[in-house]
Each structure stands twice: as structure tokens, then as C-alpha cells.
Amino acid sequence: MPAIDPLLERRLRQRAQELRNQIATVRARADEAATTEVGDAKDAADVVARVAVADAEVERDLAELHEIDQVLGAIADGSYGMCVECGSRIDPRRLVAQPTALRCLACQVAAESAATSAARAGLGKNA
Secondary structure: OOOOOOOHHHHHHHHHHHHHHHHHHHHHHHHHHHOOOOOOHHHHHHHHHHHHHHHHHHHHHHHHHHHHHHHHHHHHHOOOOEOOOOOOEOOHHHHHHOOOOOOOHHHHHHHHHHHHHHHHHHHHHHO
């Protein structure tokens, strides 16, 4: 297991709190937009667009929050820096660049390739 930067856990916890605050703010803004009185079709389209953007922001922030929670769990159980797929050690340079990395580079590339293939297959079904 690589040496863990003593500030890493604190920075991750701070980032998690920032994300929770952002999620609450975006949700409140979306709720406000959804309850706004609509005057015409343009206003309605604007509300729909604002709510869609808010949903995307929350989804992105929740994904990052989930990654942080996984890393904090790995730090707690002593497995931080080990690939969740193959069990090998994650290159420390990767962890410096991406502290929430849970996979070694090879496994991450394979996971992204599989996700891309699945997405393309899903698009083909709807075409």
C-alpha cells in the first residue's frame, strides 16, 4: 500500500461537503424553477432546460461524491491504492493525478472501453 498523504482524507472530506452543499443549492434552484409561473411556451421551455441542467449537475456531483466515499472507505480499511478489479498496486503517479482512482490504468482503460461499447450498443437499439 502506498504512503497516504496525511492531508488527503481531510481534503476528500472537505470536497465531499462542498459537493453536498452544491447539490442542495442546485436542487433548491431547480425546485424554484419548477414552481415558477409559466407565461408562455418559451417560459416553459426555459424552465424545462434549467431543470434538465440542474439534474445533470446533481448527477455529476453525486457520481463524484460516490467516488470520494469509496476512497474514504478504502483508506479506512487499508486498501487504498490497490486496484478494485485486479488487486494490483495503482501507480502512485496515477493517485497523485487522480486521488479517487480505484483501478489501475489497465483496468480503467478496460472499464471505459466496456462502457463505451455498451453505450454504442444501446444507441444502436434505439436507431
